[in-house]
Structures are given as structure tokens and as C-alpha cells.
Amino acid sequence: MTDNRRAFIKKSVALGGYSLIATGGLLGSSDANAEWLPDTSILQQTLKRLFKAQDIIASDKIAIQIPKTAENGAAVPITVTSSLNNVESIAILVEKNPIPLAAKFELSPDLEPFVSTRLKLAESSVVMVIVETGEGFYSAGEKVIVTVGGCEI
Amino acid sequence: MSSIKIRSKRMDGKTQIRMLIAHPMEHGRNRDAKTDSLIPAHFIQKLTVKHNKNVIISGNIGANVSKDPYFAFMLKGGNIGDKITISWVDNLGNKDTQDHIVK
Structure with a gap:
């Protein structure tokens, strides 16, 4: 027992x-x-949706002209130029904005790889540029410090 | 009156095309200061630039572009008298088109 x-x-x-x-x-x-933890950021999801599973290579052949500090996030001027060949499209993304993608331009071969515009930045963030060429995808980024956000303006 | 202002400039055998579009570019998260209700999203979604009837730029634009958006592009070549046509469509279906002759 x-x-x-x-x-x-x-x-x-x-x-x-x-x-x-x-x-x-x-x-x-x-x-x-x-299964239950979101392991990818919104930026990663956007990139996945835009460029599928393509590899994006960091490149120094993309030049971004943007102020390092912006007093007003409502209008930050940006100019993108590139010395890459066969540029097909240029996409501009703001990493910390609720919807990161700002614009994507498909450029014909008649155009220089040159785009200039003005962006809204909700807060200090990295501005990313992705250039699509016939050979693949290339990226460059530039950090911008914003003293006043662009979302409420 | 058109909402699009176009300027072009010939430089070193290239033509710079600049445009300024009057548009609120609301992203839908701003609140009205008086009523405190959300201002509905209202932004340009598609921008098309034609050079003598050939589409040279087709752009997908989001609300991250500033109010009254400004864009500039650089055309290889381009001659005096060339026709540039710019048109946009926003998320509410409004649209506008403007022609410009390179001088």
C-alpha cells in the first residue's frame, strides 16, 4: 500500500x-x-508589398539633398539624384510616418534620374529612397531631425 | 483657373520641368480646429506628365507630400515648342490637366 x-x-x-x-x-x-508577435515594422511591410521579395542593396550612387534639421515638418524639401544607369522608378519613404510611402515615380528613359519635391514629416525620421534600375533595387537613407511635427499642421 | 502651374527651363541641353499644384493634401488624421472632427483624407493619388503625348512620368503620390505639392523633374533634351501636359487625379475622383509649351 x-x-x-x-x-x-x-x-x-x-x-x-x-x-x-x-x-x-x-x-x-x-x-x-x-504566430502572435508582429515581427515586422510598417516600413518592412510596405517594402515587401512594393518590391515583393526583391533584395534591396544600399548604394552610394544615390544622392539625397535634404536638410539635416527641419524647423517645420510640414514642408521639407528633398532632391534625389542618382548616377545609376537605367533608372526605372524612384520611391521616397518616410520611416516614422503612419503610412511611410510618400511617392513613387516611374520615369521613362527620356528623363534624368532627378526628382525634387516637398515632404511632410510627422517626427524625426529616416527618409529612405529606393531606386529601381534594370539590374535591381538600390536604397539610400538620410536622417532628418524635426523640431515641429508635420502632422498637426 | 487651373490648379497647376508649370515652369520649364532649358539648361545645358536638358529641360527642367517644375510644377506647383494647389491641393490641400489632407491625410485624414488632422482635426478641424473648431468642430474637433476629423478632416477627411483628400490627396492626389496619381500624377501623369506627358511630353508630346508620350507619358514620361507616372507617379503614385501619397498624403506624405506637403500641401500644395511641388515636383521637379529633368528631361534629357527637349526643344523649344515641346508640349508638356500634366494631369492629376485625387482620392475623391477630382482631376485637372494643364498644358505648357517649352520656351
Whole structure:
């Protein structure tokens, strides 16, 4: 009788311990997390939607002229030029804005890779430019510090 | 009166095209100062630039572009008398078109 009871307790403790380890291991693994944790930022989602699964390579052949600090985020002038060949499109994104994509221009071969416009910046953010050429996608970024946001203006 | 102002400038064999469009470019998150209700989104979505009937730029524009948007592009070549046509469509279906002759 006592032996029986002891054996039962031993077994149940061992089993309980085992299940504890098993669940711990499951929760710790990244596979379980990926299902419910949003692992990609809005910028990443936008990039995925715009350029599918294409590789985007950082390039120094894209020049962004933008003020380092902007007093007013409602109108920040930006000029993008590039020395890349066969430019097909130029996209401008503001990383911290609720909807990052500002504009995407498809340029014909008759045009120089040159775009100038004015952007709204909600807060200090990286302004990203993605240039699509016949060979692939290239990106460049520039940080802008905004003292007054552009969203409420 | 048209909402689009176009300027062109010939420089070193290139032609710079600049445009200024009168448009509120509301992104839909601003509140009216008096009534405190949200101002509905109202922004240009599509911009098309034609050079002698060939489409040279087709742009998808978002509300991140400033109020009364300004755009500038650089055309390779381009001659005096060339026709530039710029048109836009906004998210409410409004549209406008303006012609310009390069001088």
C-alpha cells in the first residue's frame, strides 16, 4: 500500500517536471512567438508589398539633398539624384510616418534620374529612397531631425 | 483657373520641368480646429506628365507630400515648342490637366 503510494507520487512529480520543461521549451522557441508577435515594422511591410521579395542593396550612387534639421515638418524639401544607369522608378519613404510611402515615380528613359519635391514629416525620421534600375533595387537613407511635427499642421 | 502651374527651363541641353499644384493634401488624421472632427483624407493619388503625348512620368503620390505639392523633374533634351501636359487625379475622383509649351 505505502509502496504503491510512493511510486505514484514519484511518477507524478517526474511527469509534472517533464511537462514543465516541455512547455517552457515551446514558449521559448521563436516559432511559437512568430504566430502572435508582429515581427515586422510598417516600413518592412510596405517594402515587401512594393518590391515583393526583391533584395534591396544600399548604394552610394544615390544622392539625397535634404536638410539635416527641419524647423517645420510640414514642408521639407528633398532632391534625389542618382548616377545609376537605367533608372526605372524612384520611391521616397518616410520611416516614422503612419503610412511611410510618400511617392513613387516611374520615369521613362527620356528623363534624368532627378526628382525634387516637398515632404511632410510627422517626427524625426529616416527618409529612405529606393531606386529601381534594370539590374535591381538600390536604397539610400538620410536622417532628418524635426523640431515641429508635420502632422498637426 | 487651373490648379497647376508649370515652369520649364532649358539648361545645358536638358529641360527642367517644375510644377506647383494647389491641393490641400489632407491625410485624414488632422482635426478641424473648431468642430474637433476629423478632416477627411483628400490627396492626389496619381500624377501623369506627358511630353508630346508620350507619358514620361507616372507617379503614385501619397498624403506624405506637403500641401500644395511641388515636383521637379529633368528631361534629357527637349526643344523649344515641346508640349508638356500634366494631369492629376485625387482620392475623391477630382482631376485637372494643364498644358505648357517649352520656351
